[in-house]
Amino acid sequence: MSDMTKQTESTTNDAAPWRGNPVAVITGGSQGLGLALARGLAERGWSLVIDARSAEKLAAADYELSKLTTVVSITGDVTDDDHRAELAEAASNLGGASLLVNNASALGGSPMPTLADFPLPDLLTTFEVNVLAPIALAQLLLPQLREHGGEIVNISSDAAVEPYPGWGGYGASKAALDHASAILGLEEPKVRVWAVDPGDLRTQMHQDAFPGEDISDLPLPETVVPGFLRLLDERRPSGRYQAPDLLARVSEAPADAEVA
Numbered sequence: 001m002s003d004m005t006k007q008t009e010s011t012t013n014d015a016a017p018w019r020g021n022p023v024a025v026i027t028g029g030s031q032g033l034g035l036a037l038a039r040g041l042a043e044r045g046w047s048l049v050i051d052a053r054s055a056e057k058l059a060a061a062d063y064e065l066s067k068l069t070t071v072v073s074i075t076g077d078v079t080d081d082d083h084r085a086e087l088a089e090a091a092s093n094l095g096g097a098s099l100l101v102n103n104a105s106a107l108g109g110s111p112m113p114t115l116a117d118f119p120l121p122d123l124l125t126t127f128e129v130n131v132l133a134p135i136a137l138a139q140l141l142l143p144q145l146r147e148h149g150g151e152i153v154n155i156s157s158d159a160a161v162e163p164y165p166g167w168g169g170y171g172a173s174k175a176a177l178d179h180a181s182a183i184l185g186l187e188e189p190k191v192r193v194w195a196v197d198p199g200d201l202r203t204q205m206h207q208d209a210f211p212g213e214d215i216s217d218l219p220l221p222e223t224v225v226p227g228f229l230r231l232l233d234e235r236r237p238s239g240r241y242q243a244p245d246l247l248a249r250v251s252e253a254p255a256d257a258e259v260a
C-alpha cells in the first residue's frame, strides 16, 4: 500500500463481510453520479469497492454507504498502477467483482480549453483518466468479471458523439472510450460491456465545465440511477446506451442497443 493510499473496509453493524453478495467496483464513488450509483447498488445489497482522490469526501461516502452494505473505500488516482491493483485485490477479497463502473473522469480544464490552446500535459492526463485507466482496470478485473458473468459500465457522454467547441479533449477521450467499449464487448462474450451516456447532470464536473453558470435546473444524478439498474436487471446486449432513454422506456419491452 503506498503512502498516498488509505484503505478502509466498513461493514454494516461491524458484521463479517457479505461474501455471498455481488460486488461492484465504482471509480469516483465519493460524489456525483458515482456516489448515486453506489447508493442505488448498496440499497440492493451489492458490496462495494469505491475510490476517489480526496480522502475526506471518500470517507464521508464510506460512512454513509456502510450503513447499507459492505464497503471498501480506497483513496487514490485511477491513473496509478498500484492503486488499480488495490481496487482489484479488494474486489477479489470480497468474492470477486460482478460489476465494474468506470465513472471517474477528467474534464481537461476549467474553463475548458480549445484544442488550439490545449496544454499537452492536460490532454495526456485527460486521456489517461478517461481512456487508459478504464481499460487498465478492466484488464485487471476481467478474470473476476468473466467468472461471475459480469458487466462493465463505462460512463460516456454526449460529447463523445457531438462536436461541441471547447470539448475536444474530453469529447475525443470519451469517443475513444466508447470505441474501446464496443470492441471489448465483442471480444468478451461472457461479459456485458456498456458505454452509457448519463445525460446532463447537476454535479461538480458539470459546474466545472460551465464555471459561474447556474446549473440548478439540471437533474440530480440520483434521477438516472433507475436507468442503470434497468440495464443491469435486463442484462441488455453490450453496446451504447443513454440513461434518459432507459428511463423513458421503463415500461416498454427491452429495446436493442443503440449502434455506436
Ligand SMILES: NC(=O)c1ccc[n+]([C@@H]2O[C@H](COP(=O)([O-])OP(=O)(O)OC[C@H]3O[C@@H](n4cnc5c(N)ncnc54)[C@H](OP(=O)(O)O)[C@@H]3O)[C@@H](O)[C@H]2O)c1
Residues within 6 Å of the ligand: 027, 028, 029, 030, 031, 032, 033, 034, 051, 052, 053, 054, 055, 057, 076, 077, 078, 079, 102, 103, 104, 105, 106, 129, 155, 156, 157, 158, 197, 198, 199, 200, 201, 202, 203, 204, 205, 206, 221
Ligand atoms: N455531470 C454531467 O453532466 C455528465 C454528463 C455526461 C457524462 N458525465 C460523466 O459522468 C461521470 C461522473 O461525473 P460527475 O459529473 O458525477 O463528476 P463529479 O461529481 O465531479 O465526480 C467525479 C468523481 O470522480 C472522482 N475522480 C475524478 N478523477 C479521479 C481520478 N483520477 N481518480 C480517482 N477518482 C477520480 C472524484 O473524486 P476526487 O476528485 O476526489 O478524485 C469524484 O468522486 C464522468 O465519467 C463524467 O464524464 C457527466
